[in-house]
Structure formats: structure tokens, C-alpha cells
Amino acid sequence: MSKIIEGLYYSESHEYVRVEGEFGFIGITDHAQHELGNVVYVDMPEVDDEVTAGEEFGAVESTKAASDLICPVSGTVVEVNEALEDEPGLINKDAFENWIIKVELSDKGELDNLMDAAGYKAMIGE
Amino acid sequence: MADEIKITCLHDKHVALGALMSPFAGYDMPIQYNGIETEHNAVRKAVGVFDVSHMGEVRITGPQAEKFVNYIFTNDIAGAEVGKVFYGMMLYPDGGTVDDLLVYKMGENDLFLVINAANIDKDVAWINQQAANFDVKVDHQSDYYSQLAIQGPEAEKTMAAVLNIDCSDLTFYTHKEIEYDGETIIVSRTGYTGEDGFEVYASAAVIMKMWDMLMAAGVQPCGLGCRDTLRFEAGLPLYGDELTAEISPIVATLGMFCKLDKEGGFIGRDACAQQKAEGSAKKLVGLELKDKAIPRHGYEVLDGDKVVGYITTGYRSISCEKSLAFALVDRAVGALGNELSVRIRKKVFPATVVKKRFYQPNYKK
DSSP: OOOOOOEEEEOOTSSEEEEETTEEEEOOOHHHHHHHSEEEEOOOOOOOOOOOOEEEEEEEEEEEEEEEEESSEEEEEEEEEHHHHHHTTTTHOTTTTOOOOEEESSSSGGGGGOOOHHHHHTTTOO | OOSSOOOOOHHHHHHHHTTEEEEEETEEEEEEEOOOOHHHHHHEEEEEEETTTEEEEEEEEEEEEHHHHHHHHSSTTTOOOBBBBBEEEEEEEEEEOOEEEEEEETTTTTEEEEEEEGGGHHHHHHHHHHTSSSSSSEEEEETTTEEEEEEEHHHHHHHHTTTTTOOTTTTTTTTEEEEEETEEEEESSSSSSSEEEEEEEEOOHHHHHHHHHHHHOOOOOEHHHHHHHHHHHHHHHHHHHHHOSSSTTTTTTTTGGGTTTTTTTTTTTHHHHHHHHOOOSEEEEHHHHHHHOOOTTTTTEEETTTTEEEHHHHHHHHTTOOOEEEEEEEEEOSSSTTTEEEETTEEEEEEEESOOSSSBBBBBO
């Protein structure tokens, strides 16, 4: 059974957003890392890149396959988690602790389109 | 029906082991049990067992069996000793590849062909079509044979200790028939991993029993996931990626398995000879990236801004710890050491042309 954290926003494509003030920390869920297996590479955007809700912003890759990252919200990338460049497997250790990008949110109203913990839990059938 | 998913005799055992199952070549096959890396490393460092019962088998006998197989097969089996195994291809007249396969010499005018699961229907039709002008009997035996591959540096020890089969007399690419549980089975020193190892062909009953013995002895079950990473590192082609109806063995740089000068020639011989003499337009090469980004099947290969080819297989190599790929590129840019690049999603990464054999195989010759 995967870990799900209360208070985060979840997308259907298994990304989460942890909101702190005007910023959102975006990563993949514990369920997603489990399905993917050992993460061997994370393709991340660069600081100052614009990201758009519903659009691809990178990829998480296991030996088996590349899985596109779909941005749950729009905004500007203010930080990328550089630790993942050297140690992508951190996502397997703790997917919620090891976020992928930090975004300055351009429209907090977009959060309403995402699921809460209970909704996500129901979606993945746990 | 072609659309109906098939299963091997070990299917229920895979499911019980908790394997991730996925359709491959019409069969519901195990992709991984404990993770691709774990299974890959077991084969490189110790031993692992694969269910490869999906592979196809065709037995060819009759007064012209050797002559016939030599005519549809690129390698040369003429006059070979009984017990030899050959790797090669069947080609279309234009040099495109029907399939790559193993040919076992079982006896005089008695050959056993092992073909790819995805190509069974096509290959059997092709063989039957070509056989019309020869005095041979073509016996499709895929429904009878199940198959295990026991691979890794400890494979010989495992064959002896767990299955009670002494393989010390088998050299690389030879086989023998032995009596096992009241039936005749085939054991060969062959594989698809770049390690020493064996392949066993037997009835479902024997293969199921062997599998249980191997599991009880703690041998790592290995799925098709690591079968692909292992063969890739060892520079071995996969039909559908590195060999296709459009990719000849000359293009795939497998010319050493095409005996252009053998007596009687073979189907596709003239096309291969021409490609070899004139230089084919495309060539399969190895690529090494300095970055960790992973080149995957279908990604574009660039020379400057110009698209010069595509990736056929690519991985973050487990044993070499590098991002590596096979790529089909314009011959003009395929020289060793040449600097190209690969488009991976939105970015372009530099890549150097290197030898395709990324990992030096440890065969016991």
C-alpha cells in the first residue's frame, strides 16, 4: 500500500503539489515511484522556465521506460531539485520528500482542478 | 486466433512469484520479478533462469535437409559435425531480414531451428514456401517444446548441482541430446546475455519440474526486462529493433554470419554482396552519451542540425553505468569516434560513435 499525504494536491497522472505560500513543490507520488521501479534518470526543466498545467515538463525514467511528467499547475520554475541529478533513486526512497521542481504559482485557482488525498486514494484504488 | 494472448507452461508460477506480466510477441510474459537491476546483476555475477518457452522451434529432416537449410540460412552448416549450433539469419531476396535464428545440427540431414516468438507464423510460412522445391519435411514443433535459459558464470555449476545435468563436455555453441525423466531433451551452451549459459528444450512437464527445482535452489528468476538489458550490453541484436525486413545483416554489421562464398549461395546472398561491396546507405552503430539522459527506441540522431538516423535500442546501462544506444545512421557519419547527438524530448545531447559491444562477453569457448 502506497503512502499518501494529507494536505497535498494530486493529479490524475500521479504528480503532487505541496503548496507553501505562493510556491508549489511538485513531484511524483509514492504510488507512481512504486509503479515505475528504480528511477535512474530525472529530466528536469531549468530555472525560469515557464510550465503550464496539463503540459509535459520533464520525465522520470526507470531502466524499463520513460514516464512523462505532466505539470499539475502553471507558473515559473524557481528551483529544481539538483540532488536528483546525482541520485535519482532518492525518489524511490521518499517521493514526497524529494520533490522535483519548485514553481511560483501563477494561478492558485488551478489547484481546485486537482484531487485531495481522499480523492487520489480512491482513484488508485487503495 | 492471432489476437488471443498465449501463455507458457510456467505462466501460473510467474504470477505466483508476483512477476510483473506483460504481453510480448503474443504471449503474456514475465517482465520482472524482483527488479530489472537485481535480475540483470544476478546473471552477470552468479546465475539466473529465464522462461523462454515462447521461442519457436522447427525441425527439418529429409534427404535434402542440409542443402535446404543452407539455402535459406546465411551461415554455413555444410558438412558440420553433429552437435554444432549456428547463429545466422533468414533473408528476403532483397537482403531484408525474415528472422535471426539458431540452427542445431541434430544429425545428418536433421536440423532444429529456433526462431523468434514474434515471427513464428511468418517464419513457418516462409520456410514452407521455400521448401516446395526441396525433398524435405518441415515439422513445426513450437507447441511441443518449452524452453529455459540458465545464464551466468555459475550456470554450469547450477546445471550439475540442481538439475543433475553435466555440461562440462559442451563447448560454446554446441548441444547434446540427453535422456531426462524418460524423454529426450536438448541442452546447448548458448544464450542471449553475454555470459556463459545453457538453453534447455523439453516438454512442458520437464520444464515445469526443472523450474521448480531451480526455484527451490534459490536461483534468481529473470524476466524479459533484463533479457533485453543483458543482450543489449553484449552487442546482440533483437529482431524488430536491429534487424527487420528493411534492415539486412550487412546494415546491422552482422556480416560475419553471412557466408557469401558458400556453395549454393543463400536467399538474399546477392543483395548482401552488393551492400558489402558498395557500402549500404545505413549502418548500425553504438553510441555513448556523456550525460545521464537515456536515448530510447525511435529518438532522432543528429549530425549538427541534420537528422541522420534513429535509436534502435538504448538504456542507462546497468553493467557499464553509462547511457548507451544502438542507432541506425547514415553510413557517412558512422565512423568510430564520430561526434553526433541525440534528441531526447526537448533537449539535444552529444553522443560519440563507439563499438556496439559495450560489455565484453564472458563466454566459455
